[in-house]
Amino acid sequence: MLKPSQQYVIDVYHDDSAMAHALVSTIQQLRLTKRIREHAIERWHAQLQPTHATLVVTEQPTLELLVALSCPQQLLVIPQTYEFPRHRHWQGDYLRWPARVPELMHRLQLTVSNFNMQRQLGAVRESLVWHTQRVEREYELIEHIFRNALSRNFLEYQHIRTLVAPAAKFNGDLCLVAPGPLGNLYVMLADFTGHGLAPATGALPLSQAFFAMADRSVAIAEMVTEFNYRLHHLLPHEMFCACIVLELSANGERLSYWNGGMPPAIVYSTTGEIKHQLHAQHLALGVLSNDEFDQQVSTIKTASTDCIALYTDGVIEMLGQNREFFGLDALQALLQKYPNPTQFEQLVASLEKFRGTQPLQDDLSLAVLQCCPTGLALPEVQTELQSLPFRFATELHPVDLQRVDVVSTIVGLLSRLPALHGHRTTLYLLLAEVYNNALEHGLLGLDSRMKNDPEGFAYYYQLRAERLAALTSGSVTIALTYDHSRHYLTCCVRNSGASWQLPEQLGTVDQSQPYGRGLELLQQLAERLEWRDEGREIEFGYQLPPRL
Numbered sequence: 001m002l003k004p005s006q007q008y009v010i011d012v013y014h015d016d017s018a019m020a021h022a023l024v025s026t027i028q029q030l031r032l033t034k035r036i037r038e039h040a041i042e043r044w045h046a047q048l049q050p051t052h053a054t055l056v057v058t059e060q061p062t063l064e065l066l067v068a069l070s071c072p073q074q075l076l077v078i079p080q081t082y083e084f085p086r087h088r089h090w091q092g093d094y095l096r097w098p099a100r101v102p103e104l105m106h107r108l109q110l111t112v113s114n115f116n117m118q119r120q121l122g123a124v125r126e127s128l129v130w131h132t133q134r135v136e137r138e139y140e141l142i143e144h145i146f147r148n149a150l151s152r153n154f155l156e157y158q159h160i161r162t163l164v165a166p167a168a169k170f171n172g173d174l175c176l177v178a179p180g181p182l183g184n185l186y187v188m189l190a191d192f193t194g195h196g197l198a199p200a201t202g203a204l205p206l207s208q209a210f211f212a213m214a215d216r217s218v219a220i221a222e223m224v225t226e227f228n229y230r231l232h233h234l235l236p237h238e239m240f241c242a243c244i245v246l247e248l249s250a251n252g253e254r255l256s257y258w259n260g261g262m263p264p265a266i267v268y269s270t271t272g273e274i275k276h277q278l279h280a281q282h283l284a285l286g287v288l289s290n291d292e293f294d295q296q297v298s299t300i301k302t303a304s305t306d307c308i309a310l311y312t313d314g315v316i317e318m319l320g321q322n323r324e325f326f327g328l329d330a331l332q333a334l335l336q337k338y339p340n341p342t343q344f345e346q347l348v349a350s351l352e353k354f355r356g357t358q359p360l361q362d363d364l365s366l367a368v369l370q371c372c373p374t375g376l377a378l379p380e381v382q383t384e385l386q387s388l389p390f391r392f393a394t395e396l397h398p399v400d401l402q403r404v405d406v407v408s409t410i411v412g413l414l415s416r417l418p419a420l421h422g423h424r425t426t427l428y429l430l431l432a433e434v435y436n437n438a439l440e441h442g443l444l445g446l447d448s449r450m451k452n453d454p455e456g457f458a459y460y461y462q463l464r465a466e467r468l469a470a471l472t473s474g475s476v477t478i479a480l481t482y483d484h485s486r487h488y489l490t491c492c493v494r495n496s497g498a499s500w501q502l503p504e505q506l507g508t509v510d511q512s513q514p515y516g517r518g519l520e521l522l523q524q525l526a527e528r529l530e531w532r533d534e535g536r537e538i539e540f541g542y543q544l545p546p547r548l
Contacts, residue, residue, distance in 0.1 A: 488541060
């Protein structure tokens with residue numbers, strides 16, 4: 001029996017024949033519905049959108065009527081004696097009258113059920129259309145925000161080539177390029193966990209911080225510390241951001257970088273020689289709190305014929321047509337085959353050929369930077385800005401060493417002076433090296449040879465944190481003197497700890513070992529480098545260009 005809760009009304013369109021009245025009377029007697037609405041068949045038309053389950057009752061159905069009724073929401077009732085051989089191609093639902101009561105009830109229940117199902121499907125369809133339109137509108141809004149946020153991205157820089165291919169509508173990878181105020185160039189390639197809208201949202205605060213800090217020539221170590229602080233507080237615990245940030249000096253001869261959880265960047269020459277792999281020595285951004293975070297930056301020398309390839313794991317983990325991974329060796333082979341940046345399109349075409357018709361499983365990003373002089377215009381110097389000569393000295397005790405970011409604080413003070421502002425990155429590198437030597441080797445008694453072992457590398461920094469937290473005596477003294485007449489800065493750092501044995505031959509550091517490159521950096525950037533008192537005191541000078 002038809003349940004009232006399923007259908008309260010049935011519409012009947014009929015030709016006012018005796019057959020039609022008999023059918024309506026039978027339905028009323030059986031109480032198959034609460035209400036029957038009768039309409040003249042002339043009011044029925046092919047474009048009718050039924051609001052209830054519908055019966056069309058006629059003694060002479062037309063071809064137009066039969067074709068239009070080929071849907072489950074309406075039931076055609078025709079005389080038992082009616083023959084329509086020319087309409088046999090029609091597949092619609094019909095009932096011959098008179099019919100037995102069980103058959104009538106079954107057909108009515110079927111018509112009502114089909115009508116209710118179609119109505120529910122229509123409601124779902126409308127809901128999906130509305131939801132799709134809303135999502136598309138929100139995507140348009142988010143895309144607009146992303147375009148504005150990345151409008152300063154310096155991807156048109158002539159010496160860089162980039163490929164960014166998202167696996168979904170939004171990209172979890174981020175490739176940012178920004179010029180520094182001294183003709184230097186900052187590049188960052190980041191890879192958030194996952195792909196799509198959720199990881200892409202982390203790109204907004206990261207990009208804004210990157211461009212703002214590049215404008216101020218902030219050192220990479222300070223940059224990544226700020227990035228980590230923001231993402232650690234912003235992202236959920238299961239999300240993080242693998243990232244490599246590098247800075248190329250204006251003359252193209254020095255490359256400083258920080259690699260946290262990214263595949264090794266590849267430094268190679270335009271003749272195809274692989275020179276270095278810049279492996280990750282840090283965890284990804286957002287994993288550690290700032291107290292545990294390691295901001296140490298590495299530096300290498302580069303030539304104008306060198307290039308560096310940065311890429312996300314989507315490149316080396318890309319699946320090919322034979323369901324095999326691309327791999328690091330294959331990427332190096334491609335770079336050796338197409339080493340000139342002008343061959344970047346051929347390199348990309350080779351990647352696409354390997355992938356074939358396989359869909360991307362992860363966001364894919366690749367950037368190739370040529371390490372030549374940047375050619376970026378230096379800012380106009382305001383000659384009326386003059387710096388007074390000064391001497392700055394501070395003595396730091398355990399409580400200061402434990403709670404203060406010493407290098408960032410001092411460099412922040414120095415960079416406020418017009419003559420020193422543009423040298424913030426170099427000053428940070430120099431001061432960080434001598435300060436860390438004084439603290440780690442002098443006061444904390446650490447031996448860098450621990451870093452030869454991958455497990456020893458992590459143990460070194462764990463031991464550093466433990467010994468620093470337990471430190472109760474000793475001091476580090478930092479003194480800086482600026483001679484305005486010579487545009488010359490002198491730095492002296494002294495610790496009260498144990499003596500430190502210097503390498504026998506400076507400048508011969510093995511680039512493959514994970515320590516010692518800081519001393520070579522000091523020799524490259526500083527003048528008059530002197531150690532005194534068995535390594536407890538170091539003094540160096542730094543010559544600023546006269547117009548800065």
